[in-house]
Amino acid sequence: GAVVSQHPSRVICKSGTSVKIECRSLDFQATTMFWYRQFPKQSLMLMATSNEGSKATYEQGVEKDKFLINHASLTLSTLTVTSAHPEDSSFYICSARRLGSSYNEQFFGPGTRLTVL
Amino acid sequence: AQSVTQPDIHITVSEGASLELRCNYSYGATPYLFWYVQSPGQGLQLLLKYFSGDTLVQGIKGFEAEFKRSQSSFNLRKPSVHWSDAAEYFCAVGADRSNDYKLSFGAGTTVTVRA
Numbered sequence: 001g002a003v004v005s006q007h008p009s010r011v012i013c014k015s016g017t018s019v020k021i022e023c024r025s026l027d028f029q030a031t032t033m034f035w036y037r038q039f040p041k042q043s044l045m046l047m048a049t050s051n052e053g054s055k056a057t058y059e060q061g062v063e064k065d066k067f068l069i070n071h072a073s074l075t076l077s078t079l080t081v082t083s084a085h086p087e088d089s090s091f092y093i094c095s096a097r098r099l100g101s102s103y104n105e106q107f108f109g110p111g112t113r114l115t116v117l
Numbered sequence: 118a119q120s121v122t123q124p125d126i127h128i129t130v131s132e133g134a135s136l137e138l139r140c141n142y143s144y145g146a147t148p149y150l151f152w153y154v155q156s157p158g159q160g161l162q163l164l165l166k167y168f169s170g171d172t173l174v175q176g177i178k179g180f181e182a183e184f185k186r187s188q189s190s191f192n193l194r195k196p197s198v199h200w201s202d203a204a205e206y207f208c209a210v211g212a213d214r215s216n217d218y219k220l221s222f223g224a225g226t227t228v229t230v231r232a
Contacts, residue, residue: 032218042224057217093161104149104211104218105149106211106218106220108161110160111158111160
């Protein structure tokens with residue numbers, strides 16, 4: 001159990017376009033989902049925390065109008081990179097925390113590689 | 118706020134030799150501690166976690182870690198390394214509900230295994 005999927009796994013887009021990445025918890029309900037960004041050979045940096053039915057909380061330095069997060073249900077969160085530019089190229093990883101869990105345990109998706117040309 | 122330090126950027130070890138990866142954390146309360154492994158271009162795989170109880174934690178793939186509160190450390194060990202253990206290893210500390218259960222990751226340690 002506790003499987004998280006991401007779609008797409010890889011996407012290439014032109015500069016100026018928007019890209020949507022989906023994060024789904026397949027076999028559990030997720031009260032909270034997290035979005036991370038990872039540059040090559042670097043660590044994961046938390047971008048934002050989203051709770052189902054409420055607005056996402058963004059980390060300092062992350063543009064909320066640039067990275068739109070929607071957490072419409074207990075199994076789905078989406079990250080939309082708006083007007084993407086080459087500097088947005090990165091590996092985006094989501095994680096989900098199980099509803100009702102009293103522990104801090106996050107289950108990670110396989111990641112989405114975004115390349116902006 | 119919590120933070121994690123992984124002092125070793127890169128470690129090279131011979132196949133069959135032992136491995137120890139260091140992790141030091143900073144957190145004001147009892148921490149949730151994790152070790153993850155990441156192969157190139159892949160997501161994270163949880164190796165083991167510590168929430169409470171026994172300070173020596175057993176994980177998958179023959180890994181173990183020991184929580185030492187006095188040293189604020191959570192070092193990862195494996196007695197005999199296999200070539201497939203070559204990967205990036207991340208230590209992470211998790212906050213509690215008061216900080217939205219956020220995870221903070223260390224910079225990572227790259228492990229190279231030589232034949």
